[in-house]
Amino acid sequence: MTKRRWMTGLAVAFVLILVAGGVLLFRTFERADRTYATAYFANSTGLYPGDDIRILGVRVGGVETIEAQPQQVKITFWVDDQYKVPADAQAVILSPSLVSARAIQLVPAYTEGPQMKNDAVIPQTRTAVPVEWDDLREQLTKLVEALQPVEPGEVSTLGAFVNTAADNLRGEGANIHHTLVKLSQAFSALGDHSGDMFGAIRNISLVVSALQDSTDVMRSLNRNLAATTTLLTDQPNEVRQALADMNAVAREVTGFVAENREPVGITADKLASISGALDESLGDLEQTLHLAPTQLSNFVNIYPPAIGGFAGAFSLNNFANPIQFLCGAIEAASRLGSEQAAKLCVQYLAPIVKNRQYNFPPLGVNPVVGAYARPNEITYSEDWLRPDYIPPGPPPPDTGPVPAGMPSQTPPMPDGGAALPAEAPEVGSTDLHDMMVPAGAGS
Template structure:
């Protein structure tokens, strides 16, 4: 009895292990299931491909309405993955073939697309009927009931054709130069955008000081008006200035040698002035005071200069009045000297 029970337990354990292995293999084969919400799903059916970078990695399992959208359920093949932030786009290779779903972000690293994810960032191709309807509407707007009701569009095309007639080479050159300019801008895009940013900053500064800019514009307009009112006088002044400059040019041309000689002769006197700079500075500082003392000493009543004599300077320089030999032996001056404050 015990042997039978033990055998049953072994069989049950082997069965559980086998079932678990089979379940794991089946789960491994299952792949990631997810869905996406599209505005429409024309030409998309269960079994349509799901691709990443043009390579099939799964298939559509169902297409069902979901309110204002269409819910497309999909499954990736085992071992395939996509980035968690991927978008989904319905692609129409041709007008009549089946369409497929393209996942925009392949998996490289980081978060992966998980089971149950609903992709809301989607796009669908323009339908041929919508394209035809847009072309028809454009034709109606440009036709006899629209922009060309009074023949304006026809006249515009005629004038345009006349202006472009024979200008093919020039237009070709303009296009090529525009392409070269675009290539140049592409090479210096950072500097170009920096310039645009600086201009934006400049415009913002002008906007912040709009009152000052407006006042400057008004003053500039006033100056322009004044110049316009005195246009004749201004023209005459400019003409006279031109004549004066012509005479000056002729004078310089005729007297070039004499002017060179005069400039060379000025070198000596100017050097003397430079050498006597300190003396000149002292003279400039003292002459006003001397002149002021002269004015103070003048007596208009007697028309004479009034002053007083320093008798000490007339006295002897030593005790007996006859032995003074130098100015060092002179007694102190009691009156203020020239240039000193009284």
């Protein structure tokens, strides 16, 4: 008997385990095909777990749980995976009728873009709830109470407004009709130029944005204008004198132009022709301004001051072979018989210019030829020619013979005097190289 009870209990436990496993397996497979999300609403009146989740009125899921919070309601729902929902979808509680259960509508329907993932959250800013009938009735009651008369038998505020409007509009039907017609025409004109209107509004928006972005610049401009206005206010006499001087100058200029109208006109015409020529030669001017600084710098660099002459020479490439230069130009300019023209050119010009071939100009570019040197490169033949030479003083008076064995107070000086020790010329060799190259010159 005990064994039978034990087998019965074991069988019941096994059945319960199978049922629980089946339920758990069913719930697992059920959740596997669903996308769960959470939405927050201001309230959930009339909404219960199990109510529909719809897209375009078609049921695609259901409400899982509803959890009340201090300032909002948290609703967890699911959507079947076969239906795609936009990631930025909005949720709205619908009330199809006064008595039926409510549902949550997801808008808009998915077309393209990112999809809502599992455990997504829709904040309260993207949800909406319907207006309750009690709230609507309360607002209508307040409106009726505000419009009804204060005392019995008196005219209400709405009635007074209607009476005043009737008194003011009585007999003005034609004017009202004319006004409506003109308004219609004005709106039609605006509609025909809607593109221009929107363009003007966009441009105004750009100007306002630019002014907003330039706040610091505008503030600085206002400060400068204020400082200028203050300066002009503090110095009225100077401003008045400046305006008077400008007026006098304007009168003198007007008189000068009136007296010299014809010369001024001629000058203006010539200036116009010069300006036209400059405009036509704008490319040449740009090329000249581009190359001139470099060429002038090169020209300056060929003049070393130490030698007093130019270290370079002008080369006339086209005159190295003038026959080829001239006859080649004639052949290039000839359209018909160019070869014959070139032969005739060589035949007649060769006897004249065959001995006039120049690689360089026949005249030198150094009109003054001489040796220039720096001060430390000059050797003087006589010491007294040096600019810093100091002549010797007069000889000392004769004091008699000097006793033997005593040195003389003043050493004897050679004839003609001697230079100072710092100025004495260096003694070097007297070969041809040292005589031609100044002492102290660079190697």
